[in-house]
Structures are given as structure tokens and as C-alpha cells.
Amino acid sequence: MLQKVRGTQYLTALREGGSLPGLVEADNDTTYVVKFRGAGQGSAALVAEIVVGELGRHLGIRVPDLVLLEVDAELARREPDQEVQQLLQASTGSNLAMDFLAGSxxxxxxxxxxxxxxxxxxxxxxxxxxxxxxxxxxxxxxxxxxxLWAIDHGAALIxxxxxxxxxxxxxxxxxxxxxxxxxxxxxxxxxxxxxxxxxxxxxxxxxxxxxxxxxxxxxxxxxxxxxxxxxxxxxxxxxxxxxxxxxxxxxxxxxxxxx
The missing domain is CATH 1.10.1070 (Phosphatidylinositol 3-kinase Catalytic Subunit; Chain A, Domain 5)
Incomplete structure (x- = not known):
């Protein structure tokens, strides 16, 4: 099973991608890049992230650790950016997160x-x-x-x-x-x-x-x-x-x- 953590603080949006992933701090004092189930591609992108990311790890490719991150309504309520707040509200429950490689x-x-x-x-x-x-x-x-580390596999398994x-x-x-x-x-x-x-x-x-x-x-x-x-x-x-x-x-x- 993937480790389960709870998001405690939304830090910042990563606006390079269309799905608006974000940096979130979790209750295990680790910072994660979170892919939200409420984004445009929905949970299918999260399925691909898990299957291809873990398959890559099985094949000897470096992939950041994946966890399931719980987003609750309180985390969304505290977010001042309306776009991010709506995304968090649509993503309450379990989401997919990968370890943030600081300095990469x-x-x-x-x-x-x-x-x-x-x-x-x-x-x-x-x-x-x-x-x-x-x-x-x-x-x-x-x-x-x-x-070398491989990330972002949500566009695979089309x-x-x-x-x-x-x-x-x-x-x-x-x-x-x-x-x-x-x-x-x-x-x-x-x-x-x-x-x-x-x-x-x-x-x-x-x-x-x-x-x-x-x-x-x-x-x-x-x-x-x-x-x-x-x-x-x-x-x-x-x-x-x-x-x-x-x-x-x-x-x-x-x-x-x-x-």
C-alpha cells in the first residue's frame, strides 16, 4: 500500500503544468508535489502516475516516492487564491503526491x-x-x-x-x-x-x-x-x-x- 498522509498547509501552486499541481506540507513534516483529483484530467491522470511511476521504480528508474495525500475542507477554506481554493474543494479526499526534491x-x-x-x-x-x-x-x-529522476507520468497509458x-x-x-x-x-x-x-x-x-x-x-x-x-x-x-x-x-x- 502507498503511505497515507494528511495535508496540513498548502504552500504554493506550480503553474508550469495545466493541471495546477501544488506544493503541500503534510503531517509527517514532508513537503510534496500534489496532483489533485479535481484537476481537468481527473483521477485517470493519478492512476497513470501510480502505475507508470511504480513500474519505472520496478525497472530501476529513479522516481520520487509516491504517497496518498488527504485534502480536507479546512485546507481549502484557508487558501486565499480563488482558483486554488476551488481546486482544493473539488479534491477533498485522497490525492496523489510525490516527494519534493528540494534543490533539483x-x-x-x-x-x-x-x-x-x-x-x-x-x-x-x-x-x-x-x-x-x-x-x-x-x-x-x-x-x-x-x-536522473523521472516525474510526471499522467499523460501515459492513453x-x-x-x-x-x-x-x-x-x-x-x-x-x-x-x-x-x-x-x-x-x-x-x-x-x-x-x-x-x-x-x-x-x-x-x-x-x-x-x-x-x-x-x-x-x-x-x-x-x-x-x-x-x-x-x-x-x-x-x-x-x-x-x-x-x-x-x-x-x-x-x-x-x-x-x-
Whole structure:
């Protein structure tokens, strides 16, 4: 289970993204970046954050710790900014938060470049989950303590918004050119890419996915617009089916296969 904390003070809005995440202090004296369920994308974005973030951690990618943060009506009442107050009011209950990496900077590929193998690991995760939000306009990568950290996975798993055919999703292409780490991945040799692909694919098992999907709260799942009354366990099974089908397909999304 993800740790549960309670928000005690809203600190500031992070207005770089359209969903208006915010910095919130919690009752465990930790500061978190909070993604609110009342934002435009609703709880589907929170589901993707958990599934892809924890899958990334399982694959050896650094991802800030995720927790469930409770927002109560009192926290909203104390907020003077009307836009933020409305967001907090719409988000009472459980929300998703990630550990705030104080002092981190955004990845620009100039001052410090990611090691090629780490870059390829992140790219593999993004390609498997069809993450459309890791470009130079929005890298969603941080450098903290001279290490690469992956954040913001809410735009991945786009199948959850409309549930297309499993086969169509499995064979969906993933264009490498616009990915922020594509240049670093392209420096690896074919044997190195093959070996990494085999290593990561072996880790994505039904058992691993079930454990990760089990971290997603039931209400995050059933409150998605596309849930349509489906029960949580059935929805978890659909996520597992889609991800395993993409893994077992022709793999046109992996650079060496696509070459």
C-alpha cells in the first residue's frame, strides 16, 4: 500500500503544468508535489502516475516516492487564491503526491547529460506505456544529487481514456525523434539495446503488474470518466491485459525493432 498522509498547509501552486499541481506540507513534516483529483484530467491522470511511476521504480528508474495525500475542507477554506481554493474543494479526499526534491533542476541535456543506459531505460518505459509527455518542451526529468529522476507520468497509458482494441494498442508506434532522451539512446550499440530490452521485458510480469496495480486506490479507478461502472478489479485486469499485449506484440516501439 502507498503511505497515507494528511495535508496540513498548502504552500504554493506550480503553474508550469495545466493541471495546477501544488506544493503541500503534510503531517509527517514532508513537503510534496500534489496532483489533485479535481484537476481537468481527473483521477485517470493519478492512476497513470501510480502505475507508470511504480513500474519505472520496478525497472530501476529513479522516481520520487509516491504517497496518498488527504485534502480536507479546512485546507481549502484557508487558501486565499480563488482558483486554488476551488481546486482544493473539488479534491477533498485522497490525492496523489510525490516527494519534493528540494534543490533539483530540470534536465536540459547541456550542463549534465544522462548516462546512455539510464536514458534508454526511461525511454523503454515511456515507449511501453506510450508516454506522450517527455519532449524538450516538457522534459519531465529532474537532476537531483547529480542523478536522473523521472516525474510526471499522467499523460501515459492513453488507452485508459477510450479503451481501444487491445491489438491496436499493442502495435501502436512510438516515434523516437521527439523524445528528450533520443540522442542519448542512439549512442548505444545494437547488442546493448537488445540486452536492455530483454532485461526489462523479463521484469514486466503478470505478478509484478498485479502488485503495482494493487497500489491504485479503488476510487481512483471507478471515478475515471471511462470506467462506466466497471468494478476496480476488472479495471485492473484490463490494464494488465493492455500492458502485457504491448510487451508481447511486434514491439515496433523499441528502437532496434523499429530500425
Amino acid at each position: 533542476v530540470g534536465y536540459d541535456g547541456i550542463v549534465w547529460r544522462a548516462p546512455a543506459e539510464e536514458a534508454a531505460r526511461v525511454y523503454w518505459l515511456d515507449a511501453l506505456t506510450a508516454n506522450v509527455d517527455r519532449t524538450w518542451s516538457n522534459p519531465n526529468l529532474l537532476i537531483w544529487q547529480r542523478r 488507452f485508459q481514456h477510450s479503451w481501444p482494441s487491445v491489438d491496436g494498442w499493442a502495435n501502436r508506434d512510438y516515434g523516437m525523434g521527439s523524445h528528450v532522451l533520443s540522442e542519448r539512446v542512439s549512442t548505444l550499440t545494437t547488442p546493448a539495446l537488445d540486452a536492455l530490452d530483454a532485461e526489462l521485458a523479463a521484469l514486466v510480469t503478470s505478478e509484478a503488474l498485479d502488485r503495482i496495480l494493487g497500489l491504485v486506490p479503488d476510487d481512483f479507478l471507478v471515478n475515471m470518466n471511462s470506467a462506466n461502472g466497471t468494478d476496480p478489479q476488472t479495471l485492473r485486469g484490463r490494464y494488465r491485459e493492455y500492458l502485457l499485449a504491448r510487451l508481447a506484440g511486434e514491439r515496433a516501439w523499441w528502437p532496434e525493432v523499429a530500425a
